[in-house]
Amino acid sequence: MTYLRRRLGLFLLTLWAALTINFALPRLMPGNEAQAVLATLHGVNPAALHALEIEFGVNIHQNIVITYFQYLGNCFTGQLGVDHYGIPVVTAILQALPWTLGLVGIATVLAFVIGTLVGILSAWKRGGRMDAFLPPLLFIVSSFPIFFVGLILILVFGVILNWLPIGGNYSLDATPSLSLPFIGDVITHALLPGITLVVVTAGLWIFSMRNNMITTLAEDYVKMGRAKGLAPWRIMLDYAARNAILPNLTGFAMQLGFVLGGAILVEYTFSYPGLGYLFYTSTTLHDLPMMQGLFLFYTMAVLVCVLFADLLTALLDPRTRDA
Amino acid sequence: MAIPAIGPSSALSETSLGGPSTTARARFVRTLFGNRKATAGLAILILISFVAAFPGLVTHDDPNAAIYGIELGPSAQHLLGTTLVGQDVFSQLVWGTRLTLIIVVVVSVIATFLSMIIGVTAAYLGGVADRSLSVLTDIFLIIPTLPLLIVLAFYLPSGASTMILVLCLTSWAFQARQLRSQGLSLRSRDFLASARVRGERPIYIILVEIVPTMTSLLAASFLGVAVYVVGFAAGLQFLGLGNSSELTWGTLLYQAQANDALVSGNVWWELAPGLAVALLGAGFALLNYAFDEIGNPALRPARRRRDRSAP
Numbered sequence: 043m044t045y046l047r048r049r050l051g052l053f054l055l056t057l058w059a060a061l062t063i064n065f066a067l068p069r070l071m072p073g074n075e076a077q078a079v080l081a082t083l084h085g086v087n088p089a090a091l092h093a094l095e096i097e098f099g100v101n102i103h104q105n106i107v108i109t110y111f112q113y114l115g116n117c118f119t120g121q122l123g124v125d126h127y128g129i130p131v132v133t134a135i136l137q138a139l140p141w142t143l144g145l146v147g148i149a150t151v152l153a154f155v156i157g158t159l160v161g162i163l164s165a166w167k168r169g170g171r172m173d174a175f176l177p178p179l180l181f182i183v184s185s186f187p188i189f190f191v192g193l194i195l196i197l198v199f200g201v202i203l204n205w206l207p208i209g210g211n212y213s214l215d216a217t218p219s220l221s222l223p224f225i226g227d228v229i230t231h232a233l234l235p236g237i238t239l240v241v242v243t244a245g246l247w248i249f250s251m252r253n254n255m256i257t258t259l260a261e262d263y264v265k266m267g268r269a270k271g272l273a274p275w276r277i278m279l280d281y282a283a284r285n286a287i288l289p290n291l292t293g294f295a296m297q298l299g300f301v302l303g304g305a306i307l308v309e310y311t312f313s314y315p316g317l318g319y320l321f322y323t324s325t326t327l328h329d330l331p332m333m334q335g336l337f338l339f340y341t342m343a344v345l346v347c348v349l350f351a352d353l354l355t356a357l358l359d360p361r362t363r364d365a
Numbered sequence: 366m367a368i369p370a371i372g373p374s375s376a377l378s379e380t381s382l383g384g385p386s387t388t389a390r391a392r393f394v395r396t397l398f399g400n401r402k403a404t405a406g407l408a409i410l411i412l413i414s415f416v417a418a419f420p421g422l423v424t425h426d427d428p429n430a431a432i433y434g435i436e437l438g439p440s441a442q443h444l445l446g447t448t449l450v451g452q453d454v455f456s457q458l459v460w461g462t463r464l465t466l467i468i469v470v471v472v473s474v475i476a477t478f479l480s481m482i483i484g485v486t487a488a489y490l491g492g493v494a495d496r497s498l499s500v501l502t503d504i505f506l507i508i509p510t511l512p513l514l515i516v517l518a519f520y521l522p523s524g525a526s527t528m529i530l531v532l533c534l535t536s537w538a539f540q541a542r543q544l545r546s547q548g549l550s551l552r553s554r555d556f557l558a559s560a561r562v563r564g565e566r567p568i569y570i571i572l573v574e575i576v577p578t579m580t581s582l583l584a585a586s587f588l589g590v591a592v593y594v595v596g597f598a599a600g601l602q603f604l605g606l607g608n609s610s611e612l613t614w615g616t617l618l619y620q621a622q623a624n625d626a627l628v629s630g631n632v633w634w635e636l637a638p639g640l641a642v643a644l645l646g647a648g649f650a651l652l653n654y655a656f657d658e659i660g661n662p663a664l665r666p667a668r669r670r671r672d673r674s675a676p
Binding site: 063081189298299306321322348 | 367500503504506507508509510511512513514516517519520521535563592595596597599600603604605606618623627628633636639640642643646647650651654
């Protein structure tokens with residue numbers, strides 16, 4: 043399993059790079075920003091404060107190499123310090139996580155399924171009505187800044203038509219419960235940011251799926267399938283799409299970083315209180331521990347998904363196993 | 366059903382290996398102008414460049430002067446209304462074009478250059494150099510771009526130079542990978558072997574022998590990077606990580622968003638810079654799409670005739 047071993051090595055290297063960036067940046071920048079931020083924290087538990095002092099190099103009078111290894115140790119045991127309000131960074135992240143996971147998770151899966159299907163169909167009926175219209179349109183839409191699409195939706199459905207709420211995760215007067223009206227309220231609040239994400243990211247999948255599909259349809263085994271007189275839908279799905287989808291799977295994990303970045307902008311545009319909004323507020327509040335913790339978290343999230351996609355690719359594509 | 370059996374990379378390398386002969390170039394330019402998407406993209410970019418070069422010809426208002434009525438609606442005097450402090454939105458949009466475009470073009474040129482050096486060097490040298498450069502590329506591909514940009518932009522002093530620096534650092538990786546695989550396909554060609562026999566140094570071979578064969582691919586890389594940079598630069602500034610005293614479309618968006626322009630009824634203050642950013646991104650994307658179609662005939666829209674022969 044050389045392939046998987048190589049990918050696992052990459053996983054560890056990337057994680058190490060992200061940790062090192064976090065450690066180096068506060069030390070490279072001019073000014074005593076970190077000192078000022080830590081000075082505002084009062085009554086914080088000493089262990090958490092010490093973890094932060096190590097991370098930002100405040101009040102540390104020892105060899106930087108020792109500090110660096112202490113910092114790495116702290117990160118592996120999940121000691122990322124406390125945020126602006128004295129709440130542990132990990133706790134604050136876990137509180138905001140479900141909202142982002144729900145919104146971005148569902149939107150991304152939908153975009154992938156829709157984009158891949160449209161890509162398959164438009165390559166299959168190349169030059170047809172759908173092919174002439176959808177791929178170029180969505181390609182252009184995906185070049186738009188994601189928040190611009192959000193702003194348009196806010197203007198049309200929120201301000202002009204006043205159909206849907208344009209901010210927050212549920213109505214201010216609603217009490218969280220597992221009742222149907224509350225769930226409905228949550229869904230209506232997630233609709234506009236969700237649609238924004240789907241519309242912008244679906245284009246990515248359509249484009250690559252269509253191109254893969256076109257290349258695959260020219261293969262000999264597809265001709266063989268036709269010669270055997272198989273039903274067209276079997277050739278389309280079992281012969282062509284099945285192989286054409288492989289690069290998209292690895293692409294899925296790669297594009298996830300792009301999608302998560304887009305989600306930060308979407309959550310900010312819609313004041314949706316997930317991780318992205320937390321990221322934004324951490325920059326405005328100069329909440330360095332929170333900001334750096336989130337950067338690590340985002341990197342971890344992408345890394346885990348990349349590794350998962352690698353495993354899946356190794357499972358689906360025998361060629362990678364002995365590569 | 367007739368399907369041209371041409372793989373994507375082989376077609377691209379054929380056109381790019383045509384070299385700088387006049388006929389090939391003339392044919393390329395003719396195809397470029399014959400392509401509707403390319404024409405539309407070019408028209409958009411020429412229009413925006415013109416505004417960036419001669420903003421004074423387009424508007425007579427001073428973009429920074431807060432001398433007009435507050436939050437006026439669009440009118441003949443103020444085509445897009447005025448801001449919360451009484452500046453003319455249209456003149457801010459027009460004067461903001463220049464810095465917006467400069468950031469995008471400078472970053473795209475530098476990032477394309479970086480990706481070329483890293484990708485081609487990795488492909489040409491092979492061995493340990495290739496492995497380490499490829500790992501570096503992969504790391505930059507995986508670390509999520511916007512979070513990294515936010516952290517970097519936060520710590521550096523805000524302004525256009527920081528914007529350019531951090532965007533250059535984060536936008537070369539994808540194209541470096543593409544250029545590496547193109548470089549790999551060239552490695553065993555005879556003209557490189559003869560250069561090696563002549564005793565040329567690797568840096569000479571990379572810059573003088575390999576890179577000129579990739580001009581069309583480099584142009585495509587430039588466009589690909591530009592599409593992303595337009596979005597990321599505007600996104601960072603929209604989040605408030607730009608310098609508000611510098612006039613760009615992104616900082617305009619930030620100010621409008623911070624003042625709830627959409628909800629308070631001053632719609633064009635926010636919509637106009639958003640539309641401008643989208644237009645710039647679409648201009649690059651259209652050209653990029655057209656480049657793909659020109660470089661790879663398999664992706665061109667199928668002609669009607671081909672359709673009828675389908676089962």
